[in-house]
Amino acid sequence: MSLTRHTVKGVVAALCAAAVVLPLGACGRDEPDLSNGKAMFVENCGSCHELARAGTAGTQGPSLDAAFQTALADGLDRDTVQGIVNKQILHPRKGSIMPPGEEIGVTGDDARDVSAYVGYAAARKGDDEGALATAGLAQAKSGEQIFTAAGCAGCHTFGPAGSTGNIGPALDDLASAAGDREPGTSAEDYIRESLTQPDAFLAEGFGNAMPSYEGRLTDEQVQAIVDYLLQTGGG
Numbered sequence: 001m002s003l004t005r006h007t008v009k010g011v012v013a014a015l016c017a018a019a020v021v022l023p024l025g026a027c028g029r030d031e032p033d034l035s036n037g038k039a040m041f042v043e044n045c046g047s048c049h050e051l052a053r054a055g056t057a058g059t060q061g062p063s064l065d066a067a068f069q070t071a072l073a074d075g076l077d078r079d080t081v082q083g084i085v086n087k088q089i090l091h092p093r094k095g096s097i098m099p100p101g102e103e104i105g106v107t108g109d110d111a112r113d114v115s116a117y118v119g120y121a122a123a124r125k126g127d128d129e130g131a132l133a134t135a136g137l138a139q140a141k142s143g144e145q146i147f148t149a150a151g152c153a154g155c156h157t158f159g160p161a162g163s164t165g166n167i168g169p170a171l172d173d174l175a176s177a178a179g180d181r182e183p184g185t186s187a188e189d190y191i192r193e194s195l196t197q198p199d200a201f202l203a204e205g206f207g208n209a210m211p212s213y214e215g216r217l218t219d220e221q222v223q224a225i226v227d228y229l230l231q232t233g234g235g
């Protein structure tokens with residue numbers, strides 16, 4: 001007996017539904033997990049690519065908002081964007097500084113999740129909502145990841161993060177300057193205060209455009225940011 005492609009697919013689907021043990025990956029997940037995709041994007045792609053909804057502002061690669069804006073406006077559908085991104089992750093141009101997904105652990109369902117998130121978010125106005133709003137941040141651990149995932153990069157220039165935001169002051173000299181901002185306040189306490197009560201003291205020449213991160217960052221994340229800004233600042 002010979003099976004057509006169609007029936008083979010049907011058989012696999014039936015086995016998956018019945019939870020028969022199959023080789024890993026034969027069933028996969030049905031729907032892409034956008035929260036995972038966003039978190040992995042922030043961690044693995046955001047240092048090189050701007051994507052406003054993910055709060056990333058990398059400049060070594062093209063802005064992914066700008067890259068797809070015109071085509072989307074001209075009617076390109078978002079599934080096609082997802083397909084383009086997936087291809088790019090798995091097979092970047094030879095010689096590109098962009099590492100292939102395999103090298104950075106973005107493969108299979110993860111690559112699909114990242115692609116689906118970029119397909120969803122590219123050049124889309126507004127902010128992510130619900131679980132997606134905190135997806136990147138919840139999993140960010142290192143100072144650099146948090147800086148990107150919390151959107152600091154969009155407003156602040158900071159050399160080690162490769163960010164060029166200019167809504168707030170550049171943070172490159174903070175390690176030497178932070179201790180002198182408020183009399184009697186150490187550099188570390190000053191940065192903590194900047195995060196949790198940004199209105200308490202405004203850097204000269206700036207308005208209070210900075211959102212409070214009170215309750216949005218865990219104690220560990222605040223500490224990681226403080227260490228990140230202090231140890232690498234000035235460089």
Ligand code: HEC
Pocket residue numbers: 041044045046047048049060061062064067084085088089092093096097098099101106114115118
């Ligand atoms: C080290 C920096 C770097 C990292 C990390 C990186 N990229 Fe790239 N990416 C680039 C550069 C540079 C290009 C420009 C094209 C080239 O070099 O071939 C690019 C191109 C792209 C493009 C094509 C854009 C267009 O205009 O067509 C997409 C999509 C993309 N990257 C997505 C991603 C995703 C998703 C990740 C994370 C899994 C990622 N990149 C990680 C540097 C990076």
Ligand code: HEC
Pocket residue numbers: 146147150151152153154155156167168169170171174181191194195198199201202203206207208209210211213225
């Ligand atoms: C929407 C823009 C915006 C975002 C997002 C933002 N900031 Fe700010 N930030 C500002 C502005 C404006 C100021 C200056 C006014 C003030 O001191 O509150 C500032 C001030 C600061 C200062 C004091 C700098 C100095 O020279 O005294 C620090 C430190 C700081 N931000 C760190 C961060 C970190 C870390 C993040 C991310 C967790 C972040 N900011 C997110 C806009 C922003």
